[in-house]
Amino acid sequence: MSLFGLIDHLLNFLLPALTVGLLVAVLAPLVIKKARTHHSWLKQGAINSIACFIALLGGLWFFGHDGKMASYAAMVLACASCQWLMAGAWRS
Numbered sequence: 001m002s003l004f005g006l007i008d009h010l011l012n013f014l015l016p017a018l019t020v021g022l023l024v025a026v027l028a029p030l031v032i033k034k035a036r037t038h039h040s041w042l043k044q045g046a047i048n049s050i051a052c053f054i055a056l057l058g059g060l061w062f063f064g065h066d067g068k069m070a071s072y073a074a075m076v077l078a079c080a081s082c083q084w085l086m087a088g089a090w091r092s
Contacts, residue, residue: 013056013060013066014053016056016075017053017075018049020048020052020075020076021045021047021050021051021079022045024044024045024048024079024083025041025045025083026045028044028083028087032083032087037086039086044083044086051078051081052079055074055075055077056071056075059071059074
């Protein structure tokens with residue numbers, strides 16, 4: 001595999017985690033109205049993206065290859081859980 005092919009595969013593996021993590025951080029105030037967080041949207045997005053990446057790595061390890069819908073479902077659940085904890089939504 002060439003260097004370009006390796007970079008392409010890594011970016012295609014990481015892009016869903018990065019996209020979902022940042023979108024959830026940016027759009028969360030529209031869904032969780034009363035939640036107050038002390039973190040910037042960029043920090044929330046980074047934490048969410050890391051949680052998504054770990055979930056995708058777990059799916060890659062468990063299934064042996066990426067792209068399974070169960071891995072993406074685990075990624076969304078991990079991201080939503082992190083955002084819920086950071087927003088302190090359990091208090092409202």
